[in-house]
Amino acid sequence: MYHYVRDGARVHARTVGDFERELDHVAARYSPVRLDDVVRGGWPDDACLLTFDDGLAEHLGTVAPALETRGLSGVFCPPGEAVAERRPLDVQKTQFLLAATDDHEALGDGILERVEDPERIWADNTPPHRFDPPETVFVKRALQDGLPDEQRRAILDALFREHVTEDERAFADELYLTVAQCRELVARGHEVIGHGWRHRRLGLLDEPAQRDELERTRGFVELVGGTWALCYPYGSRDATTLALLRGLGCAAALTTDPRRATRDDPLLELPRIDTNDLQLEVVELARVDGPVAESP
Numbered sequence: 496m497y498h499y500v501r502d503g504a505r506v507h508a509r510t511v512g513d514f515e516r517e518l519d520h521v522a523a524r525y526s527p528v529r530l531d532d533v534v535r536g537g538w539p540d541d542a543c544l545l546t547f548d549d550g551l552a553e554h555l556g557t558v559a560p561a562l563e564t565r566g567l568s569g570v571f572c573p574p575g576e577a578v579a580e581r582r583p584l585d586v587q588k589t590q591f592l593l594a595a596t597d598d599h600e601a602l603g604d605g606i607l608e609r610v611e612d613p614e615r616i617w618a619d620n621t622p623p624h625r626f627d628p629p630e631t632v633f634v635k636r637a638l639q640d641g642l643p644d645e646q647r648r649a650i651l652d653a654l655f656r657e658h659v660t661e662d663e664r665a666f667a668d669e670l671y672l673t674v675a676q677c678r679e680l681v682a683r684g685h686e687v688i689g690h691g692w693r694h695r696r697l698g699l700l701d702e703p704a705q706r707d708e709l710e711r712t713r714g715f716v717e718l719v720g721g722t723w724a725l726c727y728p729y730g731s732r733d734a735t736t737l738a739l740l741r742g743l744g745c746a747a748a749l750t751t752d753p754r755r756a757t758r759d760d761p762l763l764e765l766p767r768i769d770t771n772d773l774q775l776e777v778v779e780l781a782r783v784d785g786p787v788a789e790s791p
């Protein structure tokens with residue numbers, strides 16, 4: 496699982512050089528497969544499937560050429576609304592907000608001064624985290640799903656305007672692939688699958704809201720000529736999600752459960768290893784069995 500692949504990023508990214516070293520390693524040590532192969536069950540023990548989340552512009556500009564020169568292909572997972580309607584996702588707005596300033600305590604104060612019950616909101620949104628300090632955890636959690644939705648979006652929008660940009664459309668145009676570019680990825684032999692419409696945590700939504708997200712996601716995949724499979728935003732799903740996906744004829748779905756896939760894994764709950772959790776030195780020394788900690 497990759498997200499950003501870019502140099503000089505303040506967001507958590509693989510640099511282009513590190514990415515290319517990883518691809519060389521994968522091409523030399525593993526048997527790269529396509530999602531189609533996984534669905535058909537025909538994959539070897541050393542199979543490797545490369546996936547790229549969030550429909551970022553560099554997936555066409557940087558990632559696809561690097562894959563193609565090595566004879567590899569990728570599974571690209573663009574969120575529908577961001578690509579089709581040029582609107583930044585809350586997850587990226589939060590990432591760029593956190594990257595815009597080192598003073599996450601001040602950002603947290605900006606949230607707390609806008610809520611009714613700051614002590615409870617702080618306590619509810621600061622679980623222990625393996626590498627982020629509580630100020631950072633708080634901003635991420637509160638702005639992802641720790642507040643009532645309307646209030647959460649209003650606060651995020653205000654902080655984003657204040658610290659990142661007032662021009663959301665230009666921000667989206669710079670950050671995301673277009674519909675035509677998603678089609679181009681398909682035409683160049685890559686697989687494009689769904690990643691939600693608004694990139695919501697499906698496991699937190701009721702049945703009608705999940706159905707709406709998934710039907711719109713399937714419509715987006717059809718629009719770009721992709722493969723009807725899903726990459727769960729944040730890995731989030733529940734029994735309702737799985738039942739809906741079966742009803743909608745979804746071929747496979749990717750989670751963020753951080754381990755290697757086996758043939759016993761159900762196709763609708765395939766685990767993935769986040770490359771941000773891998774140390775390059777370790778990658779170069781040996782095949783990895785996956786990180787032990789939870790994926791962000």
Ligand SMILES: [Zn+2]
Nearest residue numbers: 548549728729
């Ligand atoms: Zn995502």
